[in-house]
Every structure is written in structure tokens, then in C-alpha cells.
Amino acid sequence: MQHKHYHFIVLVIILLSTQLFSESQLKIRAWQLHEYDIEYCQQAIDLAPEYDVTHIVFSHNLVWYTEEMLEAGRRGRHINTLAARAHKRGMKAWIWTHEVHGVPDKFLKDGKVTLDNPDFWEWEKEKYRTLFQRFENIDGMILTFHETTFKIYHDDDAVSTLPEHERVTKLINTINEACEEFGKDLIVRTFAYEPAELDWIKKGLEKVDKRVMVESKVVPHEWDPYYPHNPLIGAFPERKQIIEFHSAAEIGGYNMTPYPHPEYFKMRLKYDLEHGAYGYITRIDVGTYYNALGTPNELNLYTLYRLADNPDTDTEAIWKDWAVERYGEAAAPYAIAALKRAFDISNKTYYTLEFWITDHTKFPSYHYADGHISSRTVAKWIPTEKYKKLENDLNNPYPELLEEILAEKDEAIALCRESLIDLEKGKPFFHPDDYNDLHWRFMLDLNATIIWKYFNEAFFGYKILENHYSKPLHNRVVRAVNYLERWAAINETEFGEDIVPGNPDRIRSFVKEMREKLSALKQ
Numbered sequence: 001m002q003h004k005h006y007h008f009i010v011l012v013i014i015l016l017s018t019q020l021f022s023e024s025q026l027k028i029r030a031w032q033l034h035e036y037d038i039e040y041c042q043q044a045i046d047l048a049p050e051y052d053v054t055h056i057v058f059s060h061n062l063v064w065y066t067e068e069m070l071e072a073g074r075r076g077r078h079i080n081t082l083a084a085r086a087h088k089r090g091m092k093a094w095i096w097t098h099e100v101h102g103v104p105d106k107f108l109k110d111g112k113v114t115l116d117n118p119d120f121w122e123w124e125k126e127k128y129r130t131l132f133q134r135f136e137n138i139d140g141m142i143l144t145f146h147e148t149t150f151k152i153y154h155d156d157d158a159v160s161t162l163p164e165h166e167r168v169t170k171l172i173n174t175i176n177e178a179c180e181e182f183g184k185d186l187i188v189r190t191f192a193y194e195p196a197e198l199d200w201i202k203k204g205l206e207k208v209d210k211r212v213m214v215e216s217k218v219v220p221h222e223w224d225p226y227y228p229h230n231p232l233i234g235a236f237p238e239r240k241q242i243i244e245f246h247s248a249a250e251i252g253g254y255n256m257t258p259y260p261h262p263e264y265f266k267m268r269l270k271y272d273l274e275h276g277a278y279g280y281i282t283r284i285d286v287g288t289y290y291n292a293l294g295t296p297n298e299l300n301l302y303t304l305y306r307l308a309d310n311p312d313t314d315t316e317a318i319w320k321d322w323a324v325e326r327y328g329e330a331a332a333p334y335a336i337a338a339l340k341r342a343f344d345i346s347n348k349t350y351y352t353l354e355f356w357i358t359d360h361t362k363f364p365s366y367h368y369a370d371g372h373i374s375s376r377t378v379a380k381w382i383p384t385e386k387y388k389k390l391e392n393d394l395n396n397p398y399p400e401l402l403e404e405i406l407a408e409k410d411e412a413i414a415l416c417r418e419s420l421i422d423l424e425k426g427k428p429f430f431h432p433d434d435y436n437d438l439h440w441r442f443m444l445d446l447n448a449t450i451i452w453k454y455f456n457e458a459f460f461g462y463k464i465l466e467n468h469y470s471k472p473l474h475n476r477v478v479r480a481v482n483y484l485e486r487w488a489a490i491n492e493t494e495f496g497e498d499i500v501p502g503n504p505d506r507i508r509s510f511v512k513e514m515r516e517k518l519s520a521l522k523q
Contacts, residue, residue: 026273026277026278027240027278028242028278028281029055029279030057030242030280030282031056031282032058032283032284033056034059034287035060035061035062036062038082041058044056045089051305052305054090054279057094058082059142063075063096066099066127066128067101069095070134079095080137087137093139094141094187095140097142097144098143098144099124099143099144100148100151101148103149103150107120112157112158113157113158113159115152115162116160121170124174132181140179141175143171143188146197152167152168153200164200165201165206167204168200168205169204172204172212173209186211187214188215189216190214191221193221195380198232205239213241213242214236215243215244216242220232221376221381224378225264225343228381228382229271241276242277242279242281243272243277243280244282245265245281247284247301248300249286250360252346253346253361253445253501254290255292256290256499257345257346257442257501258338259297259342260296260303262319266307266311269311282301284301296342303315320332320336323336323339328429331431331434334430338438341416341418342419345416345449346445348408349409349412349448350452353394353405354378355391357373369459370459373394378390396463402461406456412449412453413449413450416445420439444499447490451502457476461473469521474523487502488505491503492504
């Protein structure tokens with residue numbers, strides 16, 4: 001009897017712990033759609049319930065500014081209809097907006113918004129009242145302060161006696177009044193470019209109604225996997241905070257090449273949950289032809305689906321369950337072996353010693369790469385001597401650093417070749433269509449690793465030449481530039497003129513730019 005009583009107690013404890021765990025699960029699970037393609041949006045909305053999605057978010061090319069919804073045309077009606085489709089499938093629909101934008105001339109002075117004019121705030125509120133009156137299926141707004149016409153906390157864009165954080169407060173409260181009147185959600189997105197901007201947003205939220213939710217990226221700025229956790233995660237304990245993920249490889253191949261990363265997502269989500277995360281939003285595309293659905297990157301969506309139910313789920317189980325379902329029991333081990341390297345392949349290709357110099361998977365210009373060493377520096381968010389020194393070294397490179405950079409690119413090439421070998425070993429076990437799809441993606445990946453190696457050799461080699469000219473290095477840079485020209489033709493022949501990554505026209509533009517620089521270089 002005692003033995004049975006003991007097992008009964010254990011069972012009760014297990015059931016209670018399971019119940020407690022289920023109550024701590026993420027309540028909001030959202031998919032974010034970017035591309036204004038009705039058929040694609042319909043397909044994504046129809047698929048979303050299979051991943052336990054609770055919200056659909058319309059952003060980017062669908063809607064960036066509220067004014068786009070209010071302008072004459074079909075956009076607003078289309079999004080309203082898509083929102084109704086989401087409702088029929090048990091999901092709510094939110095849209096993005098960026099403020100301040102679309103300001104009438106009467107509220108401008110010397111090209112700046114006059115925030116101390118009370119009529120401006122009435123105009124701002126009325127805009128959202130009109131939106132909700134016209135499009136009843138929109139359930140809420142996600143507000144971003146940056147990447148807009150007038151950044152409210154920048155004195156170059158706005159005139160006010162209010163300090164920066166109070167401007168943020170006033171804008172949120174104004175829009176929230178309209179949202180509350182119509183029973184709509186308001187989510188403040190904390191996206192910013194600089195640490196000071198994060199501080200203004202954080203302080204600005206202090207005097208805002210607690211009904212207003214917060215959305216924060218997993219990282220403080222862009223999707224750099226080497227950035228630290230966003231310092232604003234957990235900074236609003238009395239608010240519902242939603243964490244923004246990217247499942248669609250914006251800086252990892254645009255879903256054309258593989259970039260699945262269950263381990264990375266688990267690491268980020270573990271931190272988020274430890275700091276009180278209430279939900280997640282994940283981007284599932286970077287354009288119609290660059291969405292994760294049906295690609296190896298759909299594993300990222302599956303990962304969030306599994307981790308949302310149990311954050312302690314073993315990533316090996318996630319890999320296996322997804323791969324068996326997608327490729328079959330026999331082919332799964334080979335698919336996993338090949339795809340597990342993809343995260344490192346892309347990171348070692350598109351980043352240089354952890355620094356962002358690639359234009360969102362697109363081949364960069366010299367000017368873009370040169371300017372982004374410091375504007376996107378890791379040292380901005382991890383201000384250690386290591387990263388400060390590395391930023392300085394990348395801006396002022398030397399021969400030993402160039403060799404370190406190229407060794408990183410060689411590692412990416414080797415990893416990609418090893419994945420192709422694994423794929424070839426498993427060829428008899430794949431359905432031909434699946435094998436051909438993965439082979440095509442890894443061959444494009446291999447081309448990208450080679451192209452980016454030559455880019456880094458040309459770019460950083462030239463930067464060395466500017467300060468320390470030598471004929472052998474000059475010849476080496478010329479050779480790298482010439483090889484880039486040849487690889488532009490190879491990529492175009494094998495994958496087409498519009499292919500990303502490694503777009504032929506962008507490579508040729510860089511080649512032209514470099515030849516002009518080299519010809520003007522003082523020897």
C-alpha cells in the first residue's frame with residue numbers, strides 16, 4: 001500500500017508540474033508577413049494554425065505607414081480582407097506603423113515637426129481613429145519610432161521643448177487613446193540604432209498605460225547573431241513583452257540558401273523566458289520569392305512551435321522530428337548532417353570576424369562595407385577592449401589580419417563542401433526532388449562562400465594598400481577583383497541574372513568601383 005501511495009504522490013507532482021509549466025507557455029505566437037502578394041499571404045494564413053499561431057502581423061511591403069492604409073487604392077481593403085481570413089482561423093491581425101510620417105505642411109517648420117503645437121497631436125490621433133473606423137478587422141498596431149520620415153526623438157527631425165523621452169511618451173499616449181477607444185491593441189516596438197535611443201524609449205514607456213505592450217528584437221539592433229541579448233528584454237516587468245525573431249534568413253541567404261538554427265533560437269528564447277517574455281513574433285519572409293515556407297528554413301518556424309510548448313525540448317529531437325517528416329526516415333540523417341553546418345557557413349561568409357559588412361545578404365558596395373564596420377560595430381553593444389580593438393583593426397587592417405579574415409572564409413568554403421559530401425552520400429535515400437532542391441541550395445551557398453572570400457580579399461587588401469602600398473599586394477587585390485568578375489558570370493550562368501546571394505550586377509558594380517580606386521591609388 002505504501003508503494004502504491006508513493007507512486008500516486010509522484011504522479012500528482014508530475015501532473016501539477018505539467019500544469020504549472022503549461023501556464024507559463026508563451027501566450028502570443030505571431031507570424032509576420034512582409035510581401036504584398038495576396039496569394040502568398042492567404043497560403044501563410046491558412047498554414048499558420050498548424051504551428052499554433054495566434055496572431056498575423058502585416059508589415060514592410062504590405063504596410064509600413066498608416067497613411068498607406070488610408071490612401072485611395074486597394075491596399076487597405078486587401079489587408080482588411082486578409083485580417084478577416086485570419087479571424088476565421090482563430091487568429092488576430094496586427095499591422096505595422098512608423099511614426100512620425102505624412103505630416104501636413106502646417107505642422108512643419110524648417111522641415112521639422114513642431115511637436116509643441118497641440119493641433120498636431122489631434123491630427124495624429126484622428127489619423128488612427130479614421131483607420132479603425134474604416135478597417136474594422138485590424139486588431140492592433142505595432143509602433144516603430146525609427147526608419148521613418150521624422151524620428152520624434154531627434155532634434156534634426158522635430159522641434160519641441162520636451163526632452164526626448166517625453167516626446168516618446170506623448171506619441172504613445174496619443175495613439176493609445178485612439179486604440180483604447182476602439183478596443184485595439186497597441187504594441188510599442190523598441191527597435192533603435194543607438195543605445196541612447198533605447199534609453200529614451202525605455203524611459204518614455206514609464207508613464208504609459210500598462211495596456212500597451214512592448215515588442216523587442218532578440219538583439220538590440222539588426223539581426224546580427226554576434227550581438228548580445230537585447231538589454232530591453234525584461235526591462236518592463238509590468239508589461240506584456242513580445243520577442244521578435246527572424247526565421248527567414250535576412251542576413252543568411254534570403255531563404256535561397258539554408259540557414260536553419262534550432263540551437264540559436266533555443267539559446268535566445270531561454271534568455272527571453274528567464275526575463276519574462278510573454279510571446280514571440282517571427283518574420284517568415286523577406287519578400288514573396290524569399291519566404292521560409294517549403295524551404296529548409298521552415299525548420300526555424302517549427303523550432304519556435306516546439307519550444308513555445310516546451311522550452312527545454314532537446315534540439316536533437318527537433319532536428320530529427322522535422323527531418324523525418326520532411327525528407328523521410330532514411331534520408332533524414334543525411335539532411336541533418338548537411339544542414340547543421342548551414343548556420344556557421346552563412347555566418348562565416350557574410351560576417352567578417354563577427355562584424356556586419358554585407359548588405360543584408362546582398363553583395364555590398366565598397367562604400368556600404370566601409371561605412372558599416374563602425375555603424376554596425378559589435379563594440380557599440382559589447383563595449384569591451386576586444387571589440388573596440390577589432391573595430392579599429394578592421395578600419396585599419398594589416399597583412400596578418402587579412403590572413404585571419406581569409407582563413408574564416410576558407411572555413412566557410414570547407415564546411416559547405418562537407419555538407420555537399422553528406423548530401424551526396426544520402427542521395428539514394430532522398431526523393432529526387434528533395435535531393436535536387438538541397439543540392440541546388442548548397443551549390444549556390446558554395447558559390448557565395450567563394451565570392452565573399454574574393455570580396456574580402458579585394459576590400460581589405462585595398463584598405464591595406466591605402467596606407468601601406470606594396471606591389472605584391474596590389475597584384476593580389478587585382479587578381480581578386482578579376483576573379484570576382486569571372487564569378488559574376490559563373491553565378492549568372494548557373495543561377496540566373498537576378499540571383500541572391502551573389503547578384504551578378506552588384507558584383508560587377510563593385511568590380512568597376514574597385515578598378516577605379518586601384519587606378520587612382522598612389523604607388
